[in-house]
Amino acid sequence: MTDLAKRVYDHTWKIDPIVRSLLDTDFYKLLMAQTILRRHRDTQVTFGIQNRSRQVRIADLVDEGELREQLDHARSLRLTRGEATWLRGNSFYGRRQMFSAEFIDWFEGFRLPDYHLEKRDGQYLLTFHGLWVETTLWEVPALAILNELRSRGVLRHLGKFELQVLYARAMTRVWEKIERLKRLPDLSIADFGTRRRHGFLWQDWCVEAMLAGLGPRFLGTSNCLIAQRREVEAVGTNAHELPMVYAALAEDDEGLAAAPYAVLADWQQDYDGNLLVILPDTYGTAGFLERAPEWMTAWTGIRIDSKDPIEGGEEAIAWWRSRGCDPQAKLAIFSDGLDVEAIETIHARFHGRMRLGYGWGTLLTNDFRGLVPDGALDPISIVCKVLDANGRPAVKISDNPTKAIGPADEIARYKRVFGVPEQAALPVLV
Template structure:
């Protein structure tokens, strides 16, 4: 089986198969947020930019070829939604009601990805996407998946046949060992969140199939829409940092910026009802978010923890619920920050009897090839998962000439994004209570 998989990889590399061949090969929350953006913010333009957090990873200089990257981005720009894609989205009723309006489906029917701007900058690329928010946002996980796969393909081209087979044998054994370890904890529930920094499309497809086979009820779904459709799984997703980031950037006064993060949630609830009421509080810091949260937010189903110390963030949420007279056992925490088996088990054992927990398992599920590459190979230190994101960095209302910088503070200061002077301004507005400086592996 591993030999067959390695043969598929060889053909993909030799034939320069596009890493993304469908517009539904994308995180599901891009559709959910896209519809909200179309409904409430149709007159907003944004710029998204590739950010490589790991400074030791060179994308250029013999790793990712610029002409190949352009060819794959161009291929993605030529994609459109098929009728079957739209039928699938039209029938999406995970919470017993159709999620997507005919107006939004009409928008998708005529949709293609907007232009990009790619330039070489030292040992990396400067990659930006600018235009209407609902269009540009769709690039995020697609662009990351393309870059990630091209990076690992370039390294695999340096391997001989037996070395390539060895790499995938080791990686599959590691994945199976992880899944077997989690099977010892039957009540742990987790989903695949690996698309944006996956090893490759083929590897994610194989991995999701193995998860479904081995983990049974523990494996509750995937964030990747194509994989969910292919394997008849639940597509997982709610909202992401870009919503409060962009809307806050457009707010004028300090007070308007403070309340923007809550106005987003009000609009979200009006569009999707109770089923998708999971809030993400760490954009500008969880502590300030909970302290200023309006009455009624405690009725939401739960929250997603995506930065900072997960135990202290979870304890803060439990304490906040108790202060508002809510039994934490009725609520849910979704942990999604750099997880692997040991951290999943540790968090489960800490919180399981006190609050419902679930896990969005990302890069270290879909791209853990550490120590799988031949140790004596010159490129062995490069064959590992690394941290990169594609974030909104500027926003403006359509017709304006001035761009407003977009900021994320995070509960982890090493994940903060934005110009230094704007980070300082936002720190003055929101504070840094509860913020820590954690190493960012992925």
Template sequence: MSNEKIDRWLINSLMDIDFYKITMLQAFYHAAEFRLVNVQWKFACRNKEGLDLTPLIPEIQKQLEHICTLSFSEQELDYLAKLSFIKPDFIEFLRIFKLNMKFIHLHCDGENINLRFDGPLLHVSLFEIYALSIISELHTYINCGGFDLFVAREKLASKIALLKAEGDLTGFNFIDFGTRRRASKDWQEEVLKTLKTQLPDSFLGTSSVHFARTLGLPAVGTMAHEWFQSWQAVTRLADAQIAALEGWVREYRGRLGIALTDCYSMDSFIRDFSDPYFGKLYDGLRHDSGCPFVWGEKAIALYQKMEIDPLNKTLVFSDSLDFPRMIEIWKRFRGRIKVSFGIGTNLMNDVGNVPLSIVIKMISVNGKPVAKISDEPGKSMCEDLGYLQYLASQYGIDPSIVRISK
């Protein structure tokens, strides 16, 4: 444990967030189903090293209090307003938007941080990424005492060299998904500048709205699990996945068309997505759990069954990637379907320290439990095993194999 003190604010802009938080917030804002919805989110650390994060609590509290003083600037709103799918009424909502500490509950629970956000969906959803970024950077500087910039740069250089050694990288591209688990904001900025210069044809952009704006990069992102989970509480449970897919189409009319497949498992997604209506409207699918090769083969078969040429669609892989893994997946599917990658921790927190594996997940809507099951049991997060098992039964999954992940 370092004695280093944090004498700066880690988040200075509400745009320092993943792009899909903005796109989902607009969809929630326009959907009548979510006007009066209250939600609860819960923090979890998946590291198995027995890390004690509780000494970070006072600084986490201070940093969260600071983000509750922030507003979107006119320059930031102008940037968002120029995006064709961001609507004027949502810009006006963001103009008066402010986070509120009364929705945050933070205390020590043994060696664990008990952090929850509880309040109106529209006013607590954005806390997720800010809090994760704060905790990750505090871990870097307080728990780890910072990092050796030379080591970090060498590691980044080796990744770039690995890609360049492949020679022809036609069809290979990747996106920065690392905001939530970055070693630091400054390091993320350096990495993005380096990639923009060194890999201009392969590096497509970033999920960080702030750095997309300030560095002239494309902002990339569509939807996350919270979009699918929220629908569990406002429609018939067995129809929640279809309702989420239709709700997204209603908002974006074919834009931002990469669908996440693993809220309930890929097999149940195939069941609900097999209508060519969805197959033609959505540009592709995103993988976030389970074997990427099995998943990719299922995705190609799904498009072929719908008589859609897979070469016109894109598979986005974003589950625990590193550069060798991305190359392996790309070689498996190139020439059969378009492939892209969203890489997070290995890109933005491979600096010589043990990075945190942390998440904040929605666990209830209007007092009712919600959950994701995924294609990997360890990624499920719910506080009600009975509900999780019932949810599994509604989506053709054996209830006996699901378990609550702490």
């Protein structure tokens, strides 16, 4: 039976919007936005998209008009009543009222700010300048839009049947990964794949698959909208942008050296429990841990993000021991370019030695590698990073020089201040 009403209604759509809700973003962006609103509401920053997979010329694949339409559509979104109700009434990490009335009021009046878009060398220069608390909320939807438009550009050329087989293969691949993961004892894994996802509906399917396959071993998703709709946990803590902005705002080298700890001191006041996960690698993990104040040892865990995970895990265990803590009571969260093989390796090495959590991103929600010719759907390493704060350049070093961000002289200064040694470059897959 043809649903005439639906067919006619569908004709009225001008575009098929990629981002349809302000909650279609990562949970930690909201936690960070609340901290920023509370402590840095006047700070101005610039965020910018950077495609580290330069060989993929996104500007040739994605029409500028379509990109603008999608970004403009995202700018038209407002938090709905039901979404605000969910933020107010839901418990996050077992705690009610995670978000203050002040933050939710602010969020209800929020719209995504303007953007600047131009093409250069087959890439899009897409930047967001303005209040930190506003521009920070562009990161996830902007990346999700670019990634999904790229997917759509490729999928447009496939027939109905090729599409069906493509998704059958992708589903089979995800399910086979989940079946392997099932075998790991005491697994705890979450979806971190919003920004680099193949598409919204695909991420949603992946979450459904994780839930069906892993049950309580699936901790939840970083995506607030999917968490709300599927009634699963929304998960995540904080990201590099906090130390990057705090560092950029520091008045001198002493302030710079203290900035990463200032972030955690603020965070500790704002949140607690499982949200107290240290992200130590912004300016090199080794120096960060070495100089860490004693109170940091009380934190729940460490996120190991840009270092070889085995090395990073051993480093965390050694650090906790050196501070008189029992690593078995501590949590290590791995989240850098994970796939099943890496998770298995990490689990084999560390299971029983500390509590383990996995944030599985791109290779959960966008593993279409090899499924179309020329790898045209293979995920790309695209990021949206803070470039400056109140006019000063922002810098990231991390444990992998391939991921460094900032002007060369500033990078040199940061390396000196943080005592960053020579680093070995690791390939960045996604």
